[in-house]
Amino acid sequence: MLDMLDVRPGHRVLEIGTGTGWNAGLLAHRLGPGLVSTIEVDPVLAAQAAGCLERVGLDADVIQGDGACGHAAGRPYDRVVATCSVRAVPPAWIAQTRPGGVVLVPWESLWFCYGLLRLTVDGYGGASGFFSPHSAFMLMRGQRVDLRIYRDVVRESHVPVESVTRLSPWAVAGDDWAAQFSVGLQLPDVWRTWHHDPDVEGVASRLWLATNDATSWAAVDWDGADSDRFTVWEYGPRRLWGMVEAAYEWWRGAGRPGPERFGLSVAPDGTHVPWLDTPDHPVPVLSRSAPSRTCAPDNEVHHGTGTL
Structure with a gap:
């Protein structure tokens, strides 16, 4: 520096x-x-x-x-x-x-x-x-935001929309730091966190996404078997996983910078x-x-x- x-x-x-x-x-x-x-x-x-x-x-x-x-x-x-x-x-x-x-x-x-x-x-x-x-x-x-998924975002009354994606959550929130950096620039008010399944040692099985105003959220689930099909749950006025997919595709189309x-x-x-x-x-x-x-x-x- x-x-x-x-x-x-x-x-x-x-x-x-x-x-x-x-x-x-x-x-x-x-x-x-x-x-x-x-x-x-x-x-x-x-x-x-x-x-x-x-x-x-x-x-x-x-x-x-x-x-x-x-x-x-x-x-x-x-x-x-x-x-x-x-x-x-x-x-x-x-x-x-x-x-x-x-x-x-x-x-x-x-x-x-x-x-x-x-x-x-x-x-x-x-x-x-x-x-x-x-x-x-x-x-x-x-500039810190103190938000927790279960404390501040998801409520029992929420009824999410279910869909399926073939984009792996690990592609946008895993080991590819370039992809993560690009997604972060395109979605400046969206944060994410992994949920680890205690029954599957060392494996994160759900990726949570939410806006920093806590009005929209999404969850992407892995069933532990199928590596190219994931269940998506989305709630709120914005379809966050669709936005992540668009951000990732833009990055890929730009040559994975x-x-x-x-x-x-x-x-x-x-x-x-x-x-x-x-x-x-x-x-x-x-x-x-x-x-x-x-x-x-x-x-x-x-x-x-x-x-x-």
């Missing part, structure tokens, strides 16, 4: 997610004093990291606050790097980066946590860049547009994603280890 960040002498860097302070320490060692700010939402971690950096004589400004809002006081930055994954790039990170600067962030869809996005900021309030097939980080706290062929453009209004190979070839987005939230007034706490 630090190699992809491509920091140069004199660059001002903002890191989102201080953690132990290790990454901020590497950046401060590389760039020198007064050029690195790092923000951590957890007050205990922020204080510990500040102490560690101070003890080894590295100058980084450690801030305790909401990383999604960046750190406006230190802008403009030449580089912004996150050590937590996001499902949508917070607008503040782009707004606080100078034109031509880089925002490097681990990516996660509701479907699959995988990928690293390197955006170059333009002069009009937007940014664009390619994904790389690396990284899997803990999701930023403000890996994450490195995909990119993302973020418009000044925060709209995210994924694309394949070039921005003029948008990926078909088959569902909706939640809008980015706005930042509250500044409530940061500085730990005084830096000079910014």
